[in-house]
Amino acid sequence: xxxxxxxxxxxxxxxxxxxxxxxxxxxxxxxxxxxxxxxxxxxxxxxxxxxxxxxxxxxxxxxxxxxxxxxxxxxxxxxxxxxxxxxxxxxxxxxxxxxxxxxxxxxxxxxxxxxxxxxxxxxxxxxxxxxxxxxxxxxxxxxxxxxxxxxxxxxxxxxxxxxxxxxxxxxxxxxxxxxxxxxxxxxxxxxxxxxxxxxxxxxxxxxxxxxxxxxxxxxxxxxxxxxxxxxxxxxxxxxxxxxxxxxxxxxxxxxxxxxxxxxxxxxxxxxxxxxxxxxxxxxxxxxxxx
Amino acid sequence: xxxxxxxxxxxxxxxxxxxxxxxxxxxxxxxxxxxxxxxxxxxxxxxxxxxxxxxxxxxxxxxxxxxxxxxxxxxxxxxxxxxxxxxxxxxxxxxxxxxxxxxxxxxxxxxxxxxxxxxxxxxxxxxxxxxxxxxxxxxxxxxxxxxxxxxxxxxxxxxxxxxxxxxxxxxxxxxxxxxxxxxxxxxxxxxxxxxxxxxxxxxxxxxxxxxxxxxxxxxxxxxxxxxxxxxxxxxxxxxxxxxxxxxxxxxxxxxxxxxxxxxxxxxxxxxxxxxxxxxxxxxxxxxxxxxxxxxxxxxxxxxxxxxxxxxxxxxxxxxxxxxxxxxxxxxxxxxxxxxxxxxxxxxxxxxxxxxxxxx
Numbered sequence: 303x304x305x306x307x308x309x310x311x312x313x314x315x316x317x318x319x320x321x322x323x324x325x326x327x328x329x330x331x332x333x334x335x336x337x338x339x340x341x342x343x344x345x346x347x348x349x350x351x352x353x354x355x356x357x358x359x360x361x362x363x364x365x366x367x368x369x370x371x372x373x374x375x376x377x378x379x380x381x382x383x384x385x386x387x388x389x390x391x392x393x394x395x396x397x398x399x400x401x402x403x404x405x406x407x408x409x410x411x412x413x414x415x416x417x418x419x420x421x422x423x424x425x426x427x428x429x430x431x432x433x434x435x436x437x438x439x440x441x442x443x444x445x446x447x448x449x450x451x452x453x454x455x456x457x458x459x460x461x462x463x464x465x466x467x468x469x470x471x472x473x474x475x476x477x478x479x480x481x482x483x484x485x486x487x488x489x490x491x492x493x494x495x496x497x498x499x500x501x502x503x504x505x506x507x508x509x510x511x512x513x514x515x516x517x518x519x520x521x522x523x524x525x526x527x528x529x530x531x532x533x534x535x536x537x538x539x540x541x542x543x544x545x546x547x548x549x550x551x552x553x554x555x556x557x558x559x560x561x562x563x564x565x566x567x568x569x570x571x572x573x574x575x576x577x578x579x580x581x582x583x584x585x586x587x588x589x590x591x592x
Numbered sequence: 593x594x595x596x597x598x599x600x601x602x603x604x605x606x607x608x609x610x611x612x613x614x615x616x617x618x619x620x621x622x623x624x625x626x627x628x629x630x631x632x633x634x635x636x637x638x639x640x641x642x643x644x645x646x647x648x649x650x651x652x653x654x655x656x657x658x659x660x661x662x663x664x665x666x667x668x669x670x671x672x673x674x675x676x677x678x679x680x681x682x683x684x685x686x687x688x689x690x691x692x693x694x695x696x697x698x699x700x701x702x703x704x705x706x707x708x709x710x711x712x713x714x715x716x717x718x719x720x721x722x723x724x725x726x727x728x729x730x731x732x733x734x735x736x737x738x739x740x741x742x743x744x745x746x747x748x749x750x751x752x753x754x755x756x757x758x759x760x761x762x763x764x765x766x767x768x769x770x771x772x773x774x775x776x777x778x779x780x781x782x783x784x785x786x787x788x789x790x791x792x793x794x795x796x797x798x799x800x801x802x803x804x805x806x807x808x809x810x811x812x813x814x815x816x817x818x819x820x821x822x823x824x825x826x827x828x829x830x831x832x833x834x835x836x837x838x839x840x841x842x843x844x845x846x847x848x849x850x851x852x853x854x855x856x857x858x859x860x861x862x863x864x865x866x867x868x869x870x871x872x873x874x875x876x877x878x879x880x881x882x883x884x885x886x887x888x889x890x891x892x893x894x895x896x897x898x899x900x901x902x903x904x905x906x907x908x909x910x911x912x913x914x915x916x917x918x919x920x921x922x923x924x925x926x927x928x929x930x931x932x933x934x935x936x937x938x939x940x941x942x943x944x945x946x947x948x949x950x951x
Contacts, residue, residue, distance in 0.1 A: 396712050396713050400661075400713060400716055401856075401924055405920075408918065409918060413918065527720065530717050565732045569728050576721055579714055
């Protein structure tokens with residue numbers, strides 16, 4: 303294996319890692335504020351993928367432009383899901399919370415199967431297979447665009463959480479729900495808001511990944527697992543951790559695909575996951591919460 | 593929180609209850625003598641298999657409170673060991689299944705050594721990760737498992753003890769009896785667990801593992817024991833499934849979906865109870881089979897609610913069969929939101945309310 307192949311895989315790993323980071327951030331915000339592990343996260347992403355697919359095939363809207371539509375719609379979707387379902391189990395056993403989100407995920411993926419069959423759909427744009435060449439290394443155009451959009455969204459979200467009053471209220475809720483409530487923060491509303499944001503992040507990741515990935519009803523579960531690995535690696539509830547975790551997992555996948563084999567890359571990812579759980583369950587950024 | 597039952601109330605099962613039990617078991621054993629429909633037998637076999645899987649999980653998940661969402665690993669280990677031994681070494685399944693159980697015990701001990709250091713949601717995630725590693729390994733070790741292609745057998749060798757032919761597996765009847773015996777065995781094991789010192793250890797860990805530990809209960813031993821019991825029976829279910837369906841591949845015997853379905857059988861019926869998984873299977877098996885075999889779509893059309901020629905009718909006939917897992921999703925959401933103790937707990941509560949209202 304030559305150096306350029308390795309460099310190539312590092313760069314594409316970084317680019318994919320950006321989108322993974324977005325999925326992880328969504329999961330980590332939901333966990334941070336509600337202490338609920340969202341097992342339907344990948345399925346929410348799947349909904350975003352189908353949304354993007356149909357916006358493209360029916361209305362001809364470019365997948366990257368459609369983020370502007372997908373994001374608010376998926377925000378509403380998540381907010382509604384929190385209000386109707388998740389809100390009722392906030393004080394239940396963690397196992398029951400997990401099972402509820404598993405159930406919701408099953409409903410989403412099987413409804414998608416009912417509506418769109420389990421056929422693989424492919425979203426082909428004019429630039430799907432085009433790439434930039436840089437010193438013998440090719441950079442896929444759709445991956446690069448999605449990476450840049452991811453960076454913009456992450457920075458925007460970070461600014462929102464750090465600099466706005468609502469963002470501060472969300473962070474306060476994540477830090478101590480009861481104390482936040484005593485300070486006059488409407489924690490119920492913050493929960494709805496953060497589930498909406500988490501869902502919007504997952505949906506957007508779905509939109510960004512749609513031009514380069516197969517779209518099918520069961521696509522979610524693989525991404526749910528990835529999201530767990532990313533957030534545990536980064537530290538549950540830490541946004542910077544999830545960003546780092548996403549990029550690390552993207553890199554690990556792509557580098558182990560060329561150094562070991564693409565069939566075993568997921569085993570490497572899960573092995574790292576187990577090691578982190580055993581050695582440092584709090585993750586890389588364990589202490590900070592949002 | 594469930595209270596731990598005192599021994600006397602169980603030993604003192606009334607004569608009526610014992611008689612009732614004997615009549616039901618006798619009826620189940622006589623069933624194939626009166627019903628010849630292969631479809632009816634098939635449904636009963638699926639019901640027994642579901643009870644076996646659900647009750648196996650119930651021992652580690654329900655009684656010990658360790659929510660493993662990776663039980664497909666044991667199911668798949670049993671199924672693969674039996675099938676690989678049968679196809680490559682011509683070892684008959686009733687011998688292969690013991691080796692499968694042994695392999696599942698080893699997998700369980702590895703899982704235990706990794707996952708039992710973790711608690712709550714982290715344990716759930718770790719159990720999923722281990723099961724996924726097993727699935728991907730089975731997918732990639734193509735020399736041994738034939739990978740995604742799967743393993744198919746056409747003939748199951750006749751079951752002989754010495755020269756005595758027990759069965760040649762020509763019909764569904766032998767499968768019916770094997771599944772029935774396995775289901776009764778796991779119910780008996782669950783009963784024994786609930787009413788023995790062993791079961792008290794398990795339940796103490798479920799209620800508060802730190803308190804249990806401080807009372808001198810060795811967590812390593814008493815978490816791994818139920819896991820091993822659970823893995824052994826789940827592996828048996830896998831071996832049985834393999835010879836019953838005669839085909840296995842990683843997406844049918846090792847997927848995350850299967851692990852989830854195994855958990856849901858108990859959750860829907862009522863966890864940590866002997867009859868919970870039985871009730872769960874009674875609810876789930878007919879419902880998901882009705883969807884799978886298009887009975888529901890056909891019924892909607894026949895009843896005149898949906899026109900067969902209309903777009904909706906055609907759509908239902910074509911797609912409803914593919915979505916039988918949907919029912920699992922809807923049921924688990926309903927159960928978690930409205931009856932967190934499962935169907936069993938809900939019915940008991942209703943009964944208690946009625947009684948209280950009358951008094």
